[in-house]
Amino acid sequence: MENVSKIWLGPLPEDSPYVKPFRLYYVQNGVEKNWDLLKVHDSVAIILYNTSRQKLVLVRQFRPAVYHGIISSAQGNFDKVDLKEFPPAIGVTLELCAGIVDKSKSWVEIAREEVVEECGYDVPVERIEEVMVYRSGVGSSGAKQTMYYCEVTDADKATSGGGVDDEIIEVVELSLEEAKRMIQQGAVNNSPPSCLMGLMWFFANRAPGAKA
Numbered sequence: 001m002e003n004v005s006k007i008w009l010g011p012l013p014e015d016s017p018y019v020k021p022f023r024l025y026y027v028q029n030g031v032e033k034n035w036d037l038l039k040v041h042d043s044v045a046i047i048l049y050n051t052s053r054q055k056l057v058l059v060r061q062f063r064p065a066v067y068h069g070i071i072s073s074a075q076g077n078f079d080k081v082d083l084k085e086f087p088p089a090i091g092v093t094l095e096l097c098a099g100i101v102d103k104s105k106s107w108v109e110i111a112r113e114e115v116v117e118e119c120g121y122d123v124p125v126e127r128i129e130e131v132m133v134y135r136s137g138v139g140s141s142g143a144k145q146t147m148y149y150c151e152v153t154d155a156d157k158a159t160s161g162g163g164v165d166d167e168i169i170e171v172v173e174l175s176l177e178e179a180k181r182m183i184q185q186g187a188v189n190n191s192p193p194s195c196l197m198g199l200m201w202f203f204a205n206r207a208p209g210a211k212a
């Protein structure tokens, strides 16, 4: 699905609309310290559960940062990325439907738009429930993310989803057993902690038979 044919690295332009690097200075306990950090957008993520077929709806996409992280961990060479040694598929993730907060709309409205754009389910904001708010990348960005939960049915499906503009996003429906395997002890996957936490919240609180 990723269809990536060439990968290379360059310096970050100063006018990046997504990432701004800074050094923050502070005095703590009388000692001057500093911290190198990135200003990035806050975001929303939505746990989507299709009750018609008892499936969790996630998204698959090529994540350049994950691909970069995997090559860095393997001490690979970025001068000439060898796509045979490091196929782009290693940078594909399975995540909750999510979106950056980069427009002046309510967060839940941004969540609603992401659900229809990425996954094709058209639901009113009243059906999107806030679950929790937390900070990601506490050592690098401290960005806020609000997580939501939304139950959908086949009747809410308006389009096939897949993202907007040149986004390449695949909608993936997981059975409860498949989703459980992602959060089992010993599991290794490319998913962000927010996705794994969202799945754990779902199984603790909303899955058929959950106690809460």
Ligand SMILES: O=c1ccn([C@@H]2O[C@H](COP(=O)(O)OP(=O)(O)O[C@H]3O[C@H](CO)[C@@H](O)[C@H](O)[C@H]3O)[C@@H](O)[C@H]2O)c(=O)[nH]1
Pocket: 018, 041, 042, 043, 044, 045, 095, 096, 098, 099, 100, 136, 145, 167, 192, 194, 195
């Ligand atoms: O350098 C960049 C960054 C983003 N985009 C575009 O912006 C869109 C959204 O950006 P992204 O940061 O990938 O947003 P999300 O996919 O919504 O990811 C959010 O949700 C993820 C899952 O919770 C978190 O890991 C991320 O930090 C958080 O930004 C992308 O699809 C691209 O179209 C670019 O073109 N270039």
